[in-house]
Amino acid sequence: MPAIRGLPLAGLRVIDLADGKAEMCGRYLADLGADVIRVEPPGGAPTRRREPLHDGVSLYFATHNANKRGITLDLNDPAGRYGLLDLAAGADFLIETERPGTLDRLGLGVDTLLARNPALVVVSITDFGQTGPYRDWTGTDWTHLALGGVLSRSGIPGRRPVMPPGPLAYESAAIQAAWAALLAYLNRLETGRGDHVDCSVYEMTAQALDPGFGIGGSATGGVPATKLPRGRPNAGNLYPIFPCADGYVRICVLARRQWRGMFGWLGEPEEFADPKYDSIAARFGATERLHALIGALFRDKTKDELVARGQELGVPIAALLDPGEVLAGPHFLARGGLLDAEIAPGLTGRVPSGYVEVNGVRAGFRHRAPEVGEHDDEVSAEPLRTTITKPTEPAGPRRPLDGIRVLDLGVIVVGAELGRLLADQGADVIKIESLAYPDGSRQSVTPGETMSVGFAWGHRNKLSAGINLRSPEGLELFKRFAKESDVILSNFKPGTLESLGLGYDVISELNPRIIMADSSALGSTGPWSRRMGYGPLVRAATGVTGLWRDTGVEAGFCDAITIFPDHVAARVGAVAVAAALIERRRTGKGGTISVSQAETILTQLSTGFLRESLEPGSFTAHGNSGEWDAPQGVYPCAGDDEWCVVSVEDDEQWRGLCAVIDRPDLRADARLGDAAGRRAHRDLVDAAVTAWTTGTPPREAMERLQATGVPAGMMRRVTEYLDDPQLTARGFLRETHHPTIGHALRTENAPATFRGVADPELRPAPLAGEQTRMLAAKLLGLAESEIQALIEAGVLEEPTVQNERN
Structure with a gap:
């Protein structure tokens, strides 16, 4: 297959054996230009029959295998195994999702593959990893959301926790797996050696979706997730949702200027004229009265009227859109974030096009998923490729971004996380900041302290240079830094860098090798691009808020506490930066990367949106009831606010469940013998499971069900990670210290387990401007x-409070 011009992974080959778990990993690599060959057994992969189906087409398969070529190989036959080894000999990556040990039993284990091609990067994506006491357990998206700490923070206080919409665990894990894969490949470019990348969906969910040991935003008020109340936190008043004439809108009034706009919109009521209400804390104390006034103002106006007026007054506001409204809206269509395409022969639907723009062009949907064996003849006719490399360094783990210099202008969560991901892998990341415009995360510290736990997590391994970019001298100093750097990161409002004279056109003239990566709420172009973007508003505008709700309560919206999609969007950007670095080695040229948080969400929910386009009204909130089988739900367990997810996916698991809960009558009930029957009698099934779980502690329920092959996961709180035997066995957390924080910190470790990539260094996050003089x-x-003269002139800055680093 000829190289795809203009895409950074052109010329790389991926053998994709993934089926049902994180298939978007190979899809994202294909979007970025890799030749991804989807290998299926004769008759097709099981996910070709995965629901939802439309006219016999699996919409999941269609969205997750676009841009790939497809061939068939019977790996139970010697000829098929030899064929796979021949393909692997000329491949750069092989992705597989089999249960641990399966490929070994076929004679296709990692050591065999690496013996055939020592430069191959083998990416194994399994539910719980290749090692540890849970390694043979079975997971589903819901069990990972329960175990990964997401479920415990989702829902209305005092009520049952609520499952988020869509397959967010596997979709987020797929992006982190792509990141880990490219790290191993970058390492190979330096060492000549391939790798085995062991990706655990459980761990990747806990790291990438809404991490308990990562930087948080204003949703937690600066309080780390480890310190949140035991029950579901009540954050609804921070990002309130109000009914209006044709639905709901959400506002995020945080800064003083935003409050001033809201105050004027209300007609400047005397009771809120006191300047103390410029403080969010004072407004929070008057929530009941203030929200009553806003509710009365909004009640008889339409969503469009309110959003337009809010934009005029500088009040961050968004309409809660349903999926149909998202698909019909002008913004994503204008940007190419949604497009109408043939997704199977003769079937056209509207589908999210992909995660990222590269050099101003969408790196996304190009062609439909392959038919079974569609490219058998084409691939077999191609000359056999061989990948020949000679090790250039002694064996031993190293960090693949050693020697890469990054100027990090990123702020709050997504900005912090992207820079941190690069710094963890050895990049020399310099956080550029100014006391006049401090990172919002710097302001979430307890009075009297200089460093929050969240900031320490989100900015570890970085340096800080204080530069006033509002001064001509500061701009020139930044350009001098940029001339000798490799990557610039930013997540300002679109157009900000250009207004400062620091756009790509300027910087690339100084340094043609520079890679500039930006992210924004709604994208850098399109009719909504200049809207004020906070995560809660992005979720509202993409349909997530309306889908993520307690269906047993009127307006039971449950997404206020989450930080989604910030950490995922950061990983989307990290993958694209790694791909651009790979391309630069080939071409010598840099380029641009642009990530939209909104389109990150759309792509993660691509199957649901495609289905909505074909079956209007199908993409709706389901709460805790799975759509395709039963039981699939969140069940109460013995203890205070203890829950366990049970998520049966086939008849064999159903029979195992009946045995564990000692209900042979249910197993013998012909009405319940298949998924359709169990769905039709969901109340009967749920009652039986609830009767058993109510008297069983959650860990016992999970372990007994898993021992019989039934997917189950207890609702785990973030603080319980510390005692989890699987996480402990796999080194998920490490201990670190920050000199300004008076206690040890537990922090997440690497994105995956590698043979040749070292664990992250754990250098403490910097104070603002701490390394200015040195840099x-x-x-x-x-x-x-x-330097002293520039500091006295306010061009360079150093910490206002000196802290001894012990």
């Missing part, structure tokens, strides 16, 4: 007297 001297060659 000005070392990288810019400034004398101490020059």
Whole structure:
């Protein structure tokens, strides 16, 4: 297959054996230009029959296998196994999702594959990893959301926790797996050696979706998830939702100027004229009265009227759109974030096009998923490729981004996380900041402290340079840094860097090798691009808020506490940066990367949106009832606010469940012998499961069900990670110290388990401007007297409070 021009992974080959778990990993690599060959057994992969089906077409398969070529190989036959080994000999990556040990039993284990091609990067994506006491357990998206700490923070206080919409665990894990794969490949480019990348969906869910040991946003008020109340937190008043004439709108009034706009919109009521209400804390204390006024103002106006007026007044606001409204809206269509395409022969639907733009062009949907064996003849006719590399360094783990310099202008969560991901892998990440415009995460510290736990997590391994970019001298200093750097990161409102004279056109003239990666709420172009973007508003505008709700309560919206999609969007950007670095080795040229948080959400929910386009009204909130089988739900267990997810996916698991809960009568009931029958009698099935779980502690329920092959996962709180035997066995958390925080911190470790990639270093997050003097001297060659003069002039900045680093 010829290289795909203009895409950064052109020329790389991926053998994709993934089926049903994180198939979007190979799809994202294909979007970025890799030649991804989907290998299926004769008759097709099981996910070709995965629901939802439309005219016999699996919409899941269609969205997750676009841009790939497809061949058939029978791996139970010697000829098929030889064929796979021949393909692997010329491949750069092989992705597989079999249960641990399955490929070994076929004679296709990792050591065999690496013996055939020592440069191959083998990516194994399993529910719980290749090692540890849970390694043979079975997971589903819901069990991972329960075990991964997401479920415990989702729902209305005092009520049953609520499952988020869509397959967010596997979709988020797929992106992290792609990141880990490209890290191993970058390492190979330096060492000549391939790798085995062991990806655990359980761990990746806990890291990538809404991490308990990662930087948080204003949703937690600066309080780390480890310190949140035991029950579901009540954050609804922070990002309130109000009914209006034709639905709901959400506002995010945080900053003083935003409050001033809201105050004026209300007609400047005397009772809120006191300047103390410029403080969010004072407004929070008057929530009941203030929200009553806003509710009365909004009640008889339409969503469009309210959003338009809010934009005029500088009040962050968004309409809660349903999936049909998202699909019909002008913004994503204008940007190409949604497009109408043939998704199977003769079947056209509207589908999210993909995660990222590269050099101003969408790296997304190009062609439909292959038919079974569609490219058998084409691939077999191609000359056999061989990948020949010679090790260039002694064996031993290393960090693949060593020697890469990054200027990090990122702020809050998504900005912090992207820079941190690069810094963890050895990049020299310099956080550029200014006291006049501090990172919002710097402001979430307890009075009297200089560093929050969240900031320490989100900015570990970085350096900080204080530069006033509002001064001409500061801009020139930044350009001097940029001239000698590899990557620039930012997540400002679109157009901000250009207004400062720091757009790609300017910087690339100074440094043609520079890679500039930006992210924004709704994208850098399109009719909504200049809207104020906070995560809660992005979720509202993409349909997530309306889908993520307690269906037993009027307006039971449950997404206020989550930070989704910030950490996922950061990983989307990290994958694209890694791909651009790979391309730069080939071409010598840099480029641009642009990530939209909204389109991150759309792509993660692509199957649901495609189905909605074909079957209007199908993409709706289901709460805790799975759509395709039963039991699939969240069940109460013995203890205080203890729950267990049970998620049966086939008849064999159903029979195992009946045995565990000692209900042979249910197993013998012909009405319940298949998924359709169990769905039709869901109340009967749920009652039987509830009767058993109510008297069983959650861990016992999970372990007994898993021992019989039934997917189950207890609702785990973030603080319970510390005692989890699987996470402990796999080194999920490490201990670190920050000199300004008076206690040890537990922090997440690597994105996956590698053979050749070292674990992250754990250097403490910097104070604002802490390394200004050192960096000005070392990288810019400034004398101490020059540095001092620039500091006195306010061009360079250093910490206002000096802290001894012990």
